[in-house]
Amino acid sequence: MRPISARMDGLGMAKFDYDLFTIGAGSGGVRATRLAASYGARAAVAEEYRVGGTCVVRGCIPKKLFVYASEFGHMFHDAGGYGWTADAPRFDWKTLIANKDAEIDRLNGVYIRNLKNAGAEIFDSRATLKDEHTVHLVAENRDVTAAKILIATGGAPWTDNSIEGSDLAVTSNEAFHLEEFPKRVVIAGGGYIAIEFACIFRGLGAEVTLVYRGDDVLKNFDRDISVAVHREMQRLGVRIVTKTVFARIEQRAGAEKRVHLSAGGPIDADLVFWAVGRRPATQGLGLEAAGVKTGKDGAVIVDEWNRTNVANIFAVGDVTDRVQLTPVAIREGAAFAETEFHHNPQKVDYDFIPKAVFSQPPVGTVGYSEGDARRKFGATDVYKTDFRPMKNTLSGSEARTYMKLVVEQSTQRVVGVHIVGEGAPEMIQCLAIAVKAGATKRQFDETMALHPTSAEELVLMRTKWAEKG
Ligand code: NDP
Numbered sequence: 127m128r129p130i131s132a133r134m135d136g137l138g139m140a141k142f143d144y145d146l147f148t149i150g151a152g153s154g155g156v157r158a159t160r161l162a163a164s165y166g167a168r169a170a171v172a173e174e175y176r177v178g179g180t181c182v183v184r185g186c187i188p189k190k191l192f193v194y195a196s197e198f199g200h201m202f203h204d205a206g207g208y209g210w211t212a213d214a215p216r217f218d219w220k221t222l223i224a225n226k227d228a229e230i231d232r233l234n235g236v237y238i239r240n241l242k243n244a245g246a247e248i249f250d251s252r253a254t255l256k257d258e259h260t261v262h263l264v265a266e267n268r269d270v271t272a273a274k275i276l277i278a279t280g281g282a283p284w285t286d287n288s289i290e291g292s293d294l295a296v297t298s299n300e301a302f303h304l305e306e307f308p309k310r311v312v313i314a315g316g317g318y319i320a321i322e323f324a325c326i327f328r329g330l331g332a333e334v335t336l337v338y339r340g341d342d343v344l345k346n347f348d349r350d351i352s353v354a355v356h357r358e359m360q361r362l363g364v365r366i367v368t369k370t371v372f373a374r375i376e377q378r379a380g381a382e383k384r385v386h387l388s389a390g391g392p393i394d395a396d397l398v399f400w401a402v403g404r405r406p407a408t409q410g411l412g413l414e415a416a417g418v419k420t421g422k423d424g425a426v427i428v429d430e431w432n433r434t435n436v437a438n439i440f441a442v443g444d445v446t447d448r449v450q451l452t453p454v455a456i457r458e459g460a461a462f463a464e465t466e467f468h469h470n471p472q473k474v475d476y477d478f479i480p481k482a483v484f485s486q487p488p489v490g491t492v493g494y495s496e497g498d499a500r501r502k503f504g505a506t507d508v509y510k511t512d513f514r515p516m517k518n519t520l521s522g523s524e525a526r527t528y529m530k531l532v533v534e535q536s537t538q539r540v541v542g543v544h545i546v547g548e549g550a551p552e553m554i555q556c557l558a559i560a561v562k563a564g565a566t567k568r569q570f571d572e573t574m575a576l577h578p579t580s581a582e583e584l585v586l587m588r589t590k591w592a593e594k595g
Contacts (some may be wrong), residue, residue, distance in 0.1 A: 152179020196329025490554030
């Protein structure tokens with residue numbers, strides 16, 4: 127079957143060099159390009175850094191490897207209660223970085239192979255738009271044309287450059303390649319990246335201070351979750367300074383930096399880290415030349431079919447700033463390819479997206495927070511429990527597990543599940559199926575407990591938390 131996008135002139139010759147040209151080989155761009163190529167489209171993708179994008183190269187994957195590394199720090203400590211002697215374990219940062227780099231190289235190779243095997247062409251180049259059908263390949267200083275163009279350039283860490291010394295601080299991009307392990311770290315922010323890196327550096331033995339402008343971290347999560355994570359991080363030994371922001375960063379002798387705050391005394395550190403959000407990577411992309419409209423923070427505006435205001439230009443993933451999560455970008459990329467190159471129109475369903483924060487212990491959550499559920503559904507039943515997991519009895523660890531079910535009162539449908547505790551992301555991925563399928567509290571109750579696990583508490587909660595709404 128001929129791809130829908132192949133535009134032919136009167137002589138049957140292709141009018142454009144490609145049916146699809148994708149800018150950005152991250153999660154969304156790779157999925158879209160691979161699928162389109164596998165459906166017969168003449169597809170190409172340009173990537174200015176490394177194929178795989180943020181998730182594979184400097185995001186989810188190396189982050190999770192760092193999380194595993196840092197968890198050993200607590201495990202050595204906890205092992206004593208179980209009879210192990212794990213005196214004076216030593217950690218070598220350079221070994222971790224080298225092994226992590228080797229794994230990322232391997233994955234990068236897999237992504238490149240998968241694209242090529244599907245028949246897509248890869249350009250190691252920055253690409254910009256010249257008009258709605260023309261892409262300029264900067265590294266090769268030449269233009270190519272395409273019937274359809276997909277913008278999948280992702281996002282980039284935002285830093286507050288209005289403050290003096292802003293560039294003395296790193297972002298997550300650099301944190302994966304530090305030459306030396308920092309003994310003292312100061313992190314700005316209270317979202318995903320700030321929390322995850324604070325726990326990573328703390329677990330690996332650093333002194334960590336988190337500087338957050340609000341009260342409890344993870345503001346956009348269920349309130350009980352943000353309070354629990356805040357408390358667990360403090361238990362881990364992370365110092366959290368609230369209601370203040372970086373005011374100035376000063377270079378001191380050697381590698382030392384001094385962070386001056388808008389309120390409170392200064393903090394000295396070897397590493398200062400911005401984790402204050404990511405913004406769509408659209409600067410200098412030539413969107414104006416192609417007539418593509420952008421919105422807040424430069425995000426490409428798209429409709430539910432991933433279409434921009436220009437008929438043949440599309441966008442998926444973080445560059446559209448809808449939901450900044452890898453699996454969402456992948457789904458959007460697939461939906462785009464199915465719709466445009468496979469006669470199979472698909473829209474992404476954004477309801478009940480499971481989310482995890484790889485704090486220690488981690489967070490897993492799906493559906494509505496208690497506050498959002500009350501606003502949307504009115505009367506809401508809430509079930510909560512918090513306990514010391516069995517593993518922590520002999521270890522002596524004080525870390526607790528928190529669980530919360532949010533139930534729409536009129537239908538008894540479970541509309542939110544929120545967990546902080548070991549294994550929470552794994553539990554939530556499975557629970558998300560039940561929640562998305564509309565399971566009721568009664569069906570949770572009817573499900574047999576699996577003993578002894580922490581997860582069994584999810585089907586054993588019987589007493590409603592005091593009604594508020
Ligand atoms: P987040 O949006 O999660 O958090 C940003 C944090 O920075 C918030 O605490 C915010 O405060 C604070 N902040 C924003 N602006 C300022 C400012 N001007 N001064 C001081 N503080 C500020 O962004 P991240 O950078 O942590 O992560 C980016 C995105 O990447 C996430 O939203 C997530 O979608 C994705 N991600 C997902 C991960 C996962 O799935 N596990 C892991 C890492 C990233 P406030 O709370 O008050 O708004």
